[in-house]
Each structure stands twice: as structure tokens, then as C-alpha cells.
Amino acid sequence: MSTGFYWSERCFWHSGGNYAGNAPVGGHVQPLAAGGLPENPEGKRRLKNLMEVTGLVGDLAVAGAEPATEADLARVHAPAYLEEFCRQSDAGGGEIGLRAPFGPGSYEIAALSAGLAARAVEDVLAGRHRNAYSLCRPPGHHCTADWPNGFCLLNNIAVAVARARASDPVRVAVLDWDVHHGNGTEAIFYEEAEVLTVSLHQEWNYPLDTGRATDRGTGPGEDANLNVPLPPGAGHATWLEALDRLALPAIRRFAPDLIVVACGYDAALIDPLSRMMCTAETYREMTRRVMALADDICGGRLVLAHEGGYSEVYVPFCGHAVLEELSGSQVRAPDPFAEAYRLRQPGARFEAFASELIAEQAEAAGL
Template sequence: MTTGFYFDERCFWHSGGNYALTLPVGDLVQPLAAGGLPESPETKRRLKNLLDVSGLAAELTLRSATPADRSALERVHPADLLDRFKEMSDAGGGELGLRTPFGKGGYEIAVLSAGLATEAVRSVAKGDLQNAYALSRPPGHHCLPDWPNGFCLLANIAIAIETAKAEGLVDRVAVLDWDVHHGNGTEAIFYDRDDVLTISLHQEKNYPLDTGDLEHRGKGAGLGFNINIPLPPGGGHNTYLHAMEKVVLPALADYKPDLIIVACGFDASAFDPLSRMLATADTFRQMTKQVMASAQAMCDGKLVLVHEGGYSEAYVPFCGHAVIEELSGSAITADDPMAASLATRQPNARVEAFFAELIDEMADFFAKPPEGG
């Protein structure tokens, strides 16, 4: 099995603005010692560092990529947005949307981030690699066509999909988003289409506050091809695996994509400052194992994971390492130092039963033909 790992040091140089967590500094909001948004380079850099130190990086096909070209960007984003982004970037930076600050050169970094995702998808779709992980930064799943949003400046996965389609490499693509926040950008881009299945497994009403509802199932030709699985806080390891088994995997099996892409955020982990979901490194490992089995059954194992959120500098590297261990079939491990503690902190049996019942109800809901649109 050949697993690609796409990264570029320049993506670690993307800079956030004058924020304290997600609050603009000013009035009564003091700056944090670390400064900026929680979407910092350190979670990603430390993941790459851990891969190097453990020796797993040596078993991967390590690659960078060329930036996504303008024609690829314009398949998703209007030209006037791209022009404004470039002009602001050249002038020293700014903020185009909501919580999307960038410094000088931010445009070039974002285009490179999209390029990493695009090349990972291209290489897997062509059969050059069995599967791949793109350490894209800045992330992309919140970005709407005309409005950057939630740390996301360009819609990396959508750009990669549209490029693969334009090159005749895929017809049907499934996107599974297990970032803890709703994948509203990816959903919006493909909401009225049936050639891309979008599935978002997220903490309910975390971010954005007004998207991600169960009833939002697409419209027009896309009706029934958008699936939201909103979970209340505190779900934990077994809840995520149950949601995968009861909703996600059956949806993938019904759709039979040519390629599966995972919007791979690690912010559902128990140590993330922006979530309350209690997932562990093993949660992400087991979900990877599940989706790999689905990919093997329906699209020759063609699977790409594109990095999204995850804001615990200490814990994200162990989550990412577990995923890439599974993805590559490596015997090299980086044992989760918090595994015993997190096993104790998982929801009790009564709470897990509540979550299981809720997910079973969702599965029944999705088994019925969608209404409206």
C-alpha cells in the first residue's frame, strides 16, 4: 500500500490576526500570550514532527505540490473575490470574511494549501497512490464560494473535486466531514448536485450556529445527497463509531462513489478548546479503519484525507499519527499518552444509550425519501 503525505513548510507560515481564541482583541478582550486565532501552525507542524521522530514519515511518499491555478480556483470562487484576496494580500493582509485574517502573502499560501489537496486527490484518482493525506493549511470546509469563513480562505476540497472532474478522473465523489464543526462551505457548494455526496458529522450548533440541521438534505438534483449528523456535546468514542456504522457507512454504500474524501478535523478530541465531544486518538483511528473498508469495497481503496481543524497543540499530533498509521498500514505507533485518562472520562452507559437511540432515529430518518428541496 502506497500512502502519500502532502505538506509544505510555507503553509505553516500563514498568520492569523489580533484575536484571543475567536474574539477580536479590544475593549475588554485582552490578547493571549500565544496571540492570534487558535488555528495556528503548531498543531500541524507538531504532527509532521511526530511523524518524523516516530519514523512513520520514512514509510510515506512525501510530496509538496504546485499551487492551484487560477482556472481551478474559478471553478469554485468568483473572480472578483480572488482579485480582492490577491490585492489585500499584496498590500499587507486583512480579513475578507468572518474570522479569516491573513498577512502579506496569504493569498499565495492559501492557493498552495488548495494545491496540496488538489494534487493528493489527483494522484489517488489516477492510481499513482493508494491513498493520501494532505496537510493543508489554511483549512477550507467553511469557505463559501464568495465568502471566506471560520479560518477558511479557499474551499480546498471543492477545488480539488472540481479539478479532478474537469480532468475526467472522477464522476461521483463522496465527502465525509468529521471535523467537529459543520462543513457548511462544502455543503453549500454541492447542495443542488447529485454528483457529490456530502456528509457532515459534527457537534450540533457549534459553528456555524445556523447551519448543519438534520433536515437540510439538499435541493433540486441534490435532494437526498446532503447528510447532516448533528450530535449534542459529550458524545465520545462509541457515539462516533455508532454514527459511522448506522448512518455514514450505509450512505457511502448506497452512493458508490469513485473516490472518498475525508475533511479530517481533529477538533472533536477531548482536549480541543473549541469543542466538547470527548473523541480520542483511537476514535479517529477506528473511523479511518471504517472508511478505508468502505473505500476498498466500492472504489478500489481510493481515499484522500484533507486536514481541517484541530486546535490542541499537544493532542492533535497523536490523533493525526493514529490516522496515518491506519491509512498506511504501518506497524510504527505513537501511543496515545492520554488513552487511559480519556477511557475513564467517556460517557457512562446511560448517556451512551441516549446517544445510540438518537443516532438510530437519525438512521431511520435518512432511510425515508427526502421531502421538499
């Protein structure tokens, strides 16, 4: 069965409004590539370009999607927030929450980003694809029901999961390996028993007040949330150990019908917004392991939605490795930094220290 790949050039045209420089943007004026925001289109656009150059895109079922509807968004987000976001977007842009500025037309683009994730989930659940990748922009995992932050304006994965569950009460496990805590997705599903949220992240990076290992969900959602805060400096071995000893056992115990991954690449070694040391091979191996789990417990049903990652040079190679693995393609884009980054991995003493922290968290979570 094929791997679906969902994207839209229009998503690359989301801008940070006044943060994007002096040139006017909107309409048929494409936003500047950078303009002061780490969250800019180049990492994602370069990933798509690399796939075209290598030919990997030919091994994927490429499609677009319709924007998420007002009904889709209203299942997750507060009406007052949606109204204000739309109003400011129509008026030229602004900023409602924290570190989530937007320009003209961003409401419609954010709805399209959520629509890409929603169609990916829908098609995998319907059996049209075994698995899928959604190249979402703007990202979503920091956005709560009524408060955008951390570059996230709508919660793409939450919208996708809520739309799927509106017609079929499937159990869904959301695994977030973006380097920043998936606070928005956690908050939206914190009292939900049928959606497990698991976040691997750098401790106290962003947000500064969420992501504690002791936060396990409340009410019906008790024990349906797992946070795995990792110390700065963790690399390939530590991230895989955290996945193997905490995240994957928690998902197996939950027994979902579908696994959705919030796939950020900002734990990579040269990312400007983290202090982690992962490589493209780390993302390849994490993908391989979550695929094996999906094959074992939920018929292979797996969707990855692109989140963060701010190294324009390295994100494309991390994403290419993930998509190679996801699709089973033999097309390769060798990591040009592999040897240099291998030599910069943490030493044995750090890995032993991190392993002790993981073991403590596993014991506390009963895993």
C-alpha cells in the first residue's frame, strides 16, 4: 500500500506579518523567505525540493486537500478565538497570543494546513493509504483551544483527530517528538480517555511552564498523557532509549487504532532553537520503530504531521530520511553531515546520566 504525501504551495506563503520585513505581502505578493522569524517556509520548501531532485516524490501518492471547515475548527477551537483570528487576518495580520504573529490571509492558510493533516488521517483510516505524511505550515502543536503560541495558530493534529472521531470513535495515540513540549495538543486532550498524548522534548525549552513528567491527565483522561522531558545535550542514543523505554510501551499499552506523530526536526544538532544532538539517522530510526509498532498493534495505520525544525540546511535531510523509511523507497539522499555529526555525539558519561533519568521516569509511569 502506498504512502500519502499531502502538501500545498499555499502553505509556504504564510507570513509573520510585520515581522516579515518592510515589503508588503499578501494577495499575489509572495512573502519573503526569512524576515526575522525562525519559522519560515524554507526548511519545508527545501524538503519538497530535495524530494523532487532525488526522485523520492515519485514513490509517494502526492495530493492536496481542502481547508478544514468551520465545523472542523469549532470542534477544537473557541469560537471567539476563531472570529478574532479571522478578523485580524482579513485586516492585514497581527498577533493574538505569544510568538505567533501572522500576516494577511493566514487564517485561510492555517485552515488549509489543518486540512492537510485531516485528509491524511482520513485517508489512512479509510484504507486508501497505509501511512501518510502531511507537510503542514503553519505548525500546530503549541496552539491550545483559545490561545495561539510558538508559531502555531491552529492545532493541526487536534483538528484532524477530532474530525476523524466525530464520525468514528477511534482511539488515537499522538506521539510528539518535536523538541518543544506539545502543550497545545496536551491541553486539548488532557481530559480525554480515548486520545493518548505522548511528548518527548527538551526540558524547559518552550513553553517554560509545561511538560512535566508528573502531568498525566485528569478526570477521564487520567494516565492518558505522558511527558518525557530530556536534558539538553541528548543525542541519538538517548532519544532512541526514551522512545523504546517510555513512548512506545505507553502507546502499546494504550492500544490505539491509529498513531499520529507530531514530527518536528528541531532536536537536530544544529537547530538554532534547541540544544539537542539528533541526526537524520535518529529520525530515520525513530520512524522505523514507530512503524514497527503500528504494524504490530494497529494495522500499520500511521500519520506524520510536520511541526518544527529551523535549520534550513538540515531539515530537508532529516525529513527525507523519514519519508524514505515511511514509504519503503530505495531512493536515498545521503546525509552530507553524517560523519561530522557522528563525532559530535554525547559521551558515555552523559548517556549513562540520561539513561538513569529515563529509568526513573519509566518506573514512575509503570512502564
